[in-house]
Amino acid sequence: MTVKKKIQxxxxxxxxxxxGLILMISFICYLFINVIGYHIVALILLLTVSVLAMFFKIWPVVTVAVLSALIWNFLFIQPRSTFSITTPEDALFFLMYFVIAVMNAVFTTKIRKAEEVSRRRKERENEMKLYNTFLNSLSHELRTPISTIIGSIDTLKENSTKLSLQNKIDLFTEIEIAGHRLNKQVGNLLNMSLLESEFVKLQLDWYDINEIIYSIIQLNESEAINHNIHFEADEELPLFKIDAVLFEQILQNILNNALQYTPPNSVITIQxxxxxxxxxxxxxxxxxGFPEDKIEKVFDKFYRLPNTATGGTGLGLxxxxxxxxxxxxxLSLENLKTGGAxxxxxxPAELAHPKNFNND
Known part of the structure; x- marks a missing residue:
């Protein structure tokens, strides 16, 4: 929890x-009372109360407002070091200060609270829009592979003797692809739940990054038929101490995003x-590439670029x-001057060169 949030x-x-702030400011003003005068002190204390009212809850601010009025009376209004007021003008001035300070504290905190309620309502409305968009996308992403699996299985059951071997292979392939697609979306939901629970515990060990990248490329072979993935392994690359499961998921989601949203025959380069x-x-x-004004939003939960093809839930990035x-x-994103993203x-990770690394 941040210091600001803890105070709030x-x-x-x-x-x-x-x-503490009122006492400190009052002490400083007391040192210069002969220079600034007690009317200026009243304005300084009133400004302090107003600033506190912008951030604090109502009762602390009201308490500070009352305290500032009493301190101003005791230390700055003649006769000093007493709570008595000898002139009608000073009595009226004190009464006005007291009322203004308290009203300012109450009204400022009330206005701030109303603004907070309004802000939360707008955030809630935006969240509901994102949630509805997410549900629509998720509905499509889950129903499509499920329908494919059910349809293919029904065809195999009803026409098993009539189907050729190639027809059966095609149906099994469709089931496999749909199963992978379904598994990917369920995995995204589980990963997002894990992140929101803030219970991500890293399982660190030594891994070869080249091998991880090769495994990710192989995993996406079927989806990369119409794309060119270019990767040249760096044999001098050291071993890194990372969580391989999370690291693979990062690369998988980035690569999947590129495969899904770039035109056919695009070249995807991994370095x-x-x-x-x-x-x-x-x-x-x-x-x-990405629209320049949307780059900061692409990592937001459920966000999908406008006018993109159907598919995806906006969770991957x-x-x-x-x-x-x-x-x-x-993880950062930028558009390339030559085109693309x-x-x-x-x-951050510990590293060790393979030739100096001893396996237990």
Missing amino acids: EDQRLQFLIGI TSYNLKECIIHISDNGK SIAQGFAQAHNGT KFTLKI
Whole structure:
């Protein structure tokens, strides 16, 4: 929890900060009372109460407002060091200060609370829009493979003796592809639930990044029929201590996004590099790239670019970024000047050169 959030939620801390601030400002003003005059002190204290009202809850602010009025009376209004007021003008001025300070504290906190309610309502409306979009996408993403599986199985059951061997192979292939698609979406849902639960515990071990990338490319062979994936292994690349399952999921989601949203015959290039502190992976393509004003949103949960083809739930890149952050790493996106987009993954990790690495 951040310090700002802790202060906003802890009312006792607000009392302490508010009272301490008023006492400190009053002391400073007291040192210069002969220069600034007690009317200016009233404005300074009133400004302090107004600023606190912008951030604190109502009771700490009201308490500070009342305290500031009493301190102003005791230390600055003649006769000083007493609560008595000798002139009608000062009495009226004190009464006006007291009323204005308290009303300002109450009204400012009320307005802030109303703005907070309005902001939450708008956020809720946006969340509902995203949720409905997600449900529509998820409905399509789940129903389509399920319908394919059920339809293929029904065809096999009803026409088993009439189908040729090739027909059966085609149907089994459709079932396999649909099963993988279904498994991918269920996996995304489980991964998102894991991230939202904030219960991601890394299982670190030494891994060869080249092998992981090759396995991801092989896993996507069927979906990459109309694309060209280019990767040249760096034999000098050291071993890295990472969570291989999460690392594979990051690369899988980025690569799947490129395969799904770039035109046929696009070239997807995977490059590896490293420094003494981190492993670096670049995944770029020569497609159309991303709209510049949408780049910051592509990692948002459920977000999908406007006018994109049907398919996907808008979770893949959000999960990839979440798993990168779980490694204390970063995942960034930029458009290439030559066309297309480039994802850059940086994962802080221990490294060891294979020839100096002894397996137990």
